[in-house]
Amino acid sequence: MTRSWTVPLLLGLCGAVIATGLFLGRGPGAARPVLLWFLLLAVVYSPLVFPRSVSAREARSRSTADGRPVVFWRPGCKYCLRLRFRLGRDAGRLHWVDIWRDPAGAAAVRAVNGGDETVPTVVLAGRPYVNPDPGWLRDQLSAAVRDGGTAADSGGRP
The missing domain is CATH 3.40.30.10 (Glutaredoxin)
Structure with a gap:
């Protein structure tokens, strides 16, 4: 069962790390779309879509x-x-x-x-x-x- 959530969790984690770096460097305006994009990908690749x-x-x-x-x-x-x-x-x-x-x-x-x-x-x-x-x-x-x-x-x- 954990394999089903590996890709979505990695996408969410990567998005959070990248968005944090952007937030600290450029502010929330640059971080928000990146985080939303990664979260959308995480949902699409999760079992929730099926x-x-x-x-x-x-x-x-x-x-x-x-x-x-x-x-x-x-x-x-x-x-x-x-x-x-x-x-x-x-x-x-x-x-x-x-x-x-x-x-x-x-x-x-x-x-x-x-x-x-x-x-x-x-x-x-x-x-x-x-x-x-x-x-x-x-x-x-x-x-x-x-x-x-x-x-x-x-x-x-x-």
């Missing part, structure tokens, strides 16, 4: 029940951030598993990626997709709502 993570086991059982995809992710991953931001409000409709908090989730990702922890890995209708296009995933979610069940792909990788 919907609440669940365990891989819980995500699988929920996905089986409701047909929604499971997304394996980790904090600080720029591709996970891209997926999260481009999905917008639809991100809450997925089951998110933080592989740094859940060893079973990390093992599931390694199993489908040749031993690598490549994220985001999305499991939809039992099939894994590594770093799928957010638009494609959004279309799959729309199709699932329209069909009233899971939206298995029509045979191609996104």
